[in-house]
Amino acid sequence: MRRVELKDGADLDGFRRALRGLVALGVEPDEVDWNIGAAPSLFGDAAPLPADAPPVPLPRPVGALIESVVCHRDPERYALLHRLVRRVVRGERDMLDHHADPLVHRLALLDKAVRRDLHKMHAFLRFHEVRDPDGGERYLAWFEPDHFIVEATAPFFVERFESLVWTILTPVGSLQWDRRSLTIGPAALRPEGLDRDDRFAEGWQRYYESTFNPARVNPTAMRAEMPRKYWANLPEAAAIPAMIRSAPARVQAMIEAEAAVPRRRTPDKAVAAMARQEPATLAELNRIIRAAEPMISGPLVPGATQAVPGEGPVGAAIAIVGEQPGDREDVEGRPFVGPAGQLLTRALEEAGIARSAAYLTNAVKHFKFVARGKRRLHQSPTAGEVKHYRWWLMKELAFVRPRLVVTLGATAALALTGRSVSVLRERGPMGFGDWEGFVTVHPSHLLRLPAGEGAERAYRDFVSDLRRARGLVEGAG
Numbered sequence: 001m002r003r004v005e006l007k008d009g010a011d012l013d014g015f016r017r018a019l020r021g022l023v024a025l026g027v028e029p030d031e032v033d034w035n036i037g038a039a040p041s042l043f044g045d046a047a048p049l050p051a052d053a054p055p056v057p058l059p060r061p062v063g064a065l066i067e068s069v070v071c072h073r074d075p076e077r078y079a080l081l082h083r084l085v086r087r088v089v090r091g092e093r094d095m096l097d098h099h100a101d102p103l104v105h106r107l108a109l110l111d112k113a114v115r116r117d118l119h120k121m122h123a124f125l126r127f128h129e130v131r132d133p134d135g136g137e138r139y140l141a142w143f144e145p146d147h148f149i150v151e152a153t154a155p156f157f158v159e160r161f162e163s164l165v166w167t168i169l170t171p172v173g174s175l176q177w178d179r180r181s182l183t184i185g186p187a188a189l190r191p192e193g194l195d196r197d198d199r200f201a202e203g204w205q206r207y208y209e210s211t212f213n214p215a216r217v218n219p220t221a222m223r224a225e226m227p228r229k230y231w232a233n234l235p236e237a238a239a240i241p242a243m244i245r246s247a248p249a250r251v252q253a254m255i256e257a258e259a260a261v262p263r264r265r266t267p268d269k270a271v272a273a274m275a276r277q278e279p280a281t282l283a284e285l286n287r288i289i290r291a292a293e294p295m296i297s298g299p300l301v302p303g304a305t306q307a308v309p310g311e312g313p314v315g316a317a318i319a320i321v322g323e324q325p326g327d328r329e330d331v332e333g334r335p336f337v338g339p340a341g342q343l344l345t346r347a348l349e350e351a352g353i354a355r356s357a358a359y360l361t362n363a364v365k366h367f368k369f370v371a372r373g374k375r376r377l378h379q380s381p382t383a384g385e386v387k388h389y390r391w392w393l394m395k396e397l398a399f400v401r402p403r404l405v406v407t408l409g410a411t412a413a414l415a416l417t418g419r420s421v422s423v424l425r426e427r428g429p430m431g432f433g434d435w436e437g438f439v440t441v442h443p444s445h446l447l448r449l450p451a452g453e454g455a456e457r458a459y460r461d462f463v464s465d466l467r468r469a470r471g472l473v474e475g476a477g
Contacts, residue, residue, distance in 0.1 A: 002027050006078065008037040009172060010071040010148040015078055019085060021049025023056050029086055034078040060457065061096050062088055065111055071148045072110045080107055117146045121153050124230040127166060139166040142190050142233055148172050151184055155450040158182055214247035215254060282314060282399040289365065289392060304330055304368065310361025310396050311335050317473045319359040319402035323411040323442060327376050330367035335360045340444040347443065351466035359400045363415035364389050386415050397435060404473045405435045409442030429472065438472065440465040
């Protein structure tokens, strides 16, 4: 029996070292005693594992699953992961696709629990302002995770609160950030005096009250999404009972106010009128759309200042369709010139696709946003708004005649298929009626990921998708 000693919590590095040695020696999972922390072993000591064992090549999904599951509290997690790796090494490299497999099913449940716990910590951790003895400004938070996820959440909080000095305390570990470096520390006890009012707490309560929708109040759903165990650390929780009590009266007031507001005319008739004009060229199509804006009282989605047509040569082998223009695109009147567009340009170059040779456009041609002070924050278009622009998009593609249409994100896929598409599940080649298609993520999705290995892997996968798309075109040519 081989005894493997690992640290308390999520000892990913220790598990990887042990795994390399076990695989190198061909040790079976039933021959390993995983000893966590200071717990005594029933089997005594055993010969040490080789320290210079080579890395174990694993499929990316298996590596990602290991990173997640080691954070779970299940004491059998390391043994389960060893069984998984042993089977993969013996040839079952696609075993994660077999969801009915008992081992795969159990590990998927552990992974889901960890990801849910990460989401809860991201969503429900609240900082409180405290004063250092030297008068400096510092922020402190307390959270009680279900699993050993503290270190895994660090990139999220460093990126979100990079300009602050803060400390996060939990019963399973702590994080401290001083604007320059991150320190990972031991478990802690809940500090006293954390419940007193401060500016951060007041800000959270005001924000929650301003975004609360009385017409959609559902206490059962609220408790499912925000369990009571988190309420003690949420400043806004104090306002919940009063908001629920006042919801019926506020809804009635909203109904009465709505009756006095004239309804905006839908643009269906204007879209139909544009479609009857039968443009002869792509340039004429874009002129028709721009000329029609006054007729329909502005853009088909609220807020934008101008339409942003597609860009690229007629006859391009690849057409790339995104969701909608962003703030920068709305200002310049060109597609994919903002941060997401710059990332797309870099990925296209790495994939061997010249941006100037592709046709770039969006399913929706106006920037839909909500104003937050001086900032204009993106809002996703509705299915109805996507439908309004579909005639325009189909005409564009008919003029361009691409051999392949690459859709970036779910909205673009909806515009081409007419149905909801799960991008991460259906990623890859897909038929779009008259065109061969390829579904992948939108580059803005990559920009929202926390910095680190996960974001780098997601970017590499995106570039790989674009290379596959190029290969499909070259193979068809």
